[in-house]
Amino acid sequence: MPEAKTKTRPDGLYILHRVAILFACAAVFYPGFNPGRITTEISRYTSLLTSCLSYESLVGNLGRVLTKGIVQRSTFVLLMCASVVILIGIILAAVGGCMSVGNGLMRRKGLRYPVIGSVLMGVGLVGIYVAYTQIVAADSKRVPPNISGGFYLFIVLAAVILLTSAALLLRKKDEALEEKMGMKEEYHLFLLFLPFLALAFVFSYLPLWGWRYAFFDYTAGGTLSADNFVGFKWFTYLFQNAATRKDLFRVLRNTLAMSSLGILTSWLPMLFAILLTQVNSKRFRRIVQTFTTVPNFLGWVIVYAVALAIFSTDGFINSFLKNFLHVQANTNYLMSSSHMWIKMLLWGLWKGLGWSAIIYISSISGIDPALYEAATMDGAGRFRKIWNVTIPQLMPTFFVLLLMSIAGILSNGLDQYLVFSNAINQNAIEVLDLYVYNLGIGSGQIPMSTVIGMAKSIISVVLLFGANQASKALRGESII
Amino acid sequence: MSENEKKIKKVRHTASGPRYKSSVGDKVFMTVNITFFVVFTFLCIFPFYYLFINTISDNDLVNRGVITLLPKGIHIKNYLALQNVSDFGNSILVTVSRTILGTALMVLASGFAGYLTTKRKMWHRSMWYRFLVITMYFNAGLVPWYLNMLGLGLTNNYWGYIIPGIVAPYNIILVKTYIESIPAELEESATIDGASNMQVFTRIILPLSKPILATIAVFGAVGNWNSFQDSLILMANSPNLYTLQHRLYVYLNSSSNLANVMQSGGQVTAAMLNTKVIQYTISMVTIIPIMLVYPFMQRYFEEGIMLGAVKG
Missing domain, CATH: 1.10.3720.10 (MetI-like)
Known part of the structure; x- marks a missing residue:
């Protein structure tokens, strides 16, 4: 690949050009910047990209308005087409933006794309404006017309992209251009990697922006504005409101109790592995390993199906008692709130014990046989060898897993507790993850559940780094 | 790679331990040990077997709760x-x-x-x-x-x-x-x-x-x-x-x-x-x-x- 010869001194105009393009690309995904929200009846959750991809979600709330003929279907088709034109324009601008990190020739050739792209954006914006005038003409309270902030934003962006690329094109050609287009490899690699970074940004970093809901008096479908900004109200409400406080303590008690039970029994997989490796028959070990690891690969819903089949009113236990012991048995063991923590622990062990043991089984097979030979020479029996050779060798693995489970003490996961919960055991089974789900998704208390989720995330990160520091201090190795 | 595999095989062989002289204590240990694994493995498989025989047995019998250990009236x-x-x-x-x-x-x-x-x-x-x-x-x-x-x-x-x-x-x-x-x-x-x-x-x-x-x-x-x-x-x-x-x-x-x-x-x-x-x-x-x-x-x-x- 020919290396670019031009100087890579940062150029203010190019930087403005790229920033505008990058911003336009991001705005495509963000509903708040959708230029096509020409009536407030279009969902606030519709981004420009959604308007391009799905006509159904564009007109989702407008079904009756359309069937009554208050506005024409063609208005929204026009809107969708205009959105697609804008999207194509932005894609072209993005191509130009990528080419602008190449050598002189590539930059110059690349500039034509943002020019075409910004003109297309302009065309699309005109299309949106025409659709808007049609809505205004309909003059109905059912479809209040609206010009969104995104509309003006896109006008500005299109203008900036057009002007910067025109200015760059008209610039004096004082530098000799290369014969072939090329790009420095460092930028080329970065551009190849960019899509992955963008996806990570959209799905992992962008949700953090949702933390702002914690500071507003927000109900689903409402808006965020200075009027309903409440500062730290929800944070204090959590502790000042007696009912919520009680709930929170109950949920925290369940969470910590079940996590602690898990941590206290975290040596069981190690024991399982040690005992299994004591069996001489390789085939026996293989069969046990295969069958005990299978439940791990079936989801919690399946585990619940199994639980129902065995423990419900007409399940195996009752059927066995009736058919073989001729006892009248009609207990539904799942409809009880007693010993919930232990039961959840046992289901977790049933599902995960065999699988968690594998890591120890592999570690055991990696232990230097010379250690065992030496122990035999010293007259050590089976248990001496387990105690003095195997267990010390497994300790590092055990320690790392223990620290990880301590760091995850607040995250029990949702699936297991959701599928097993019912009206009777709800109080004993509700862990933090389930509580957030019930509160946020179930009852739509978005600010409150966001507050709890925020606190949980922050505490978890702190715990993780604490565990990492502990590991560094004790073993001189980091675990993350 | 293959050398590594050989090494692992060799280690596995020895990790299960040399065959112990069968003292009484050892026999008891092995019996308990093997029994535990048999029971646990059974617990891991049986529920799926139970589900399965109930899906292929006669639906009336299933609803009466008769199917416990063996399928009856098999159909798909x-x-x-x-x-x-x-x-x-x-x-x-x-x-x-x-x-x-x-x-x-x-x-x-x-x-x-x-x-x-x-x-x-x-x-x-x-x-x-x-x-x-x-x-x-x-x-x-x-x-x-x-x-x-x-x-x-x-x-x-x-x-x-x-x-x-x-x-x-x-x-x-x-x-x-x-x-x-x-x-x-x-x-x-x-x-x-x-x-x-x-x-x-x-x-x-x-x-x-x-x-x-x-x-x-x-x-x-x-x-x-x-x-x-x-x-x-x-x-x-x-x-x-x-x-x-x-x-x-x-x-x-x-x-x-x-x-x-x-x-x-x-x-x-x-x-x-x-x-x-x-x-x-x-x-x-x-x-x-x-x-x-x-x-x-x-x-x-x-x-x-x-x-x-x-x-x-």
Whole structure:
């Protein structure tokens, strides 16, 4: 690949050009910047990209308005087409933006794309404006017309992209251009990697922006504005409101109790592995390993199906008692709130014990046989060898897993507790993850559940780094 | 590699210990030990056997609670009847297609992204790598995540299953670590011969990293097949987009209602009783593919957990 010869001194105009393009690309995904929200009846959750991809979600709330003929279907088709034109324009601008990190020739050739792209954006914006005038003409309270902030934003962006690329094109050609287009490899690699970074940004970093809901008096479908900004109200409400406080303590008690039970029994997989490796028959070990690891690969819903089949009113236990012991048995063991923590622990062990043991089984097979030979020479029996050779060798693995489970003490996961919960055991089974789900998704208390989720995330990160520091201090190795 | 395997074999042989002289204590220990494993293994298999015999036995006998240990009146009508269960065909389609498409895209993306992160020449490589890796250690929480997906238009939308799963930082790390263990000379000589980055990736890196790609593929496929939470939260209003597990969950809940009715002595209709059999059958349909594939894939799963343990 020919290396670019031009100087890579940062150029203010190019930087403005790229920033505008990058911003336009991001705005495509963000509903708040959708230029096509020409009536407030279009969902606030519709981004420009959604308007391009799905006509159904564009007109989702407008079904009756359309069937009554208050506005024409063609208005929204026009809107969708205009959105697609804008999207194509932005894609072209993005191509130009990528080419602008190449050598002189590539930059110059690349500039034509943002020019075409910004003109297309302009065309699309005109299309949106025409659709808007049609809505205004309909003059109905059912479809209040609206010009969104995104509309003006896109006008500005299109203008900036057009002007910067025109200015760059008209610039004096004082530098000799290369014969072939090329790009420095460092930028080329970065551009190849960019899509992955963008996806990570959209799905992992962008949700953090949702933390702002914690500071507003927000109900689903409402808006965020200075009027309903409440500062730290929800944070204090959590502790000042007696009912919520009680709930929170109950949920925290369940969470910590079940996590602690898990941590206290975290040596069981190690024991399982040690005992299994004591069996001489390789085939026996293989069969046990295969069958005990299978439940791990079936989801919690399946585990619940199994639980129902065995423990419900007409399940195996009752059927066995009736058919073989001729006892009248009609207990539904799942409809009880007693010993919930232990039961959840046992289901977790049933599902995960065999699988968690594998890591120890592999570690055991990696232990230097010379250690065992030496122990035999010293007259050590089976248990001496387990105690003095195997267990010390497994300790590092055990320690790392223990620290990880301590760091995850607040995250029990949702699936297991959701599928097993019912009206009777709800109080004993509700862990933090389930509580957030019930509160946020179930009852739509978005600010409150966001507050709890925020606190949980922050505490978890702190715990993780604490565990990492502990590991560094004790073993001189980091675990993350 | 083969030398390593030999070594492991040798070690395995000795790790199970030399055969002990059978003292009484030792005999007792081995008996208890083996009994424990037999019982635990039985507990792991029996529930699935029980579900299975109930789906192939005569439905009347099943509803009377007679089928306990052996099937009676064997038939497969229940499996055929699943096509009448509303939206069941869609659930199969959604689950199978997302397992194939989601896994394929994830594996390709992890392979390529993993390869790119080994390139020291990349502009600010370590910063971007950290940008990606850090996402494993925090998350904004369930509700902000949901609102984000809502904003992106990925709720009640099939692509909501696929797109968020493409970039999997953990798998990218695994691939990166693996590629770094491939001798750099291979890549260098190809570059000297004039191969581009893309060619090096498709001709050299991809074929050589098949083992790691297979490992992340089996984990990804199982994850997709068992997916429940994203269906539950994102697709709440689109029953035709429910995954198998979500569909099963819906049926299980209607079945526990049935149990409530029976416990309170209410009237139970034939249609309600049938939900039990349907629920067992859907469970089996969800379980059987994994059971069939698992023994062949076990090796990859076991390698996968060890890779996780040694990742840098």
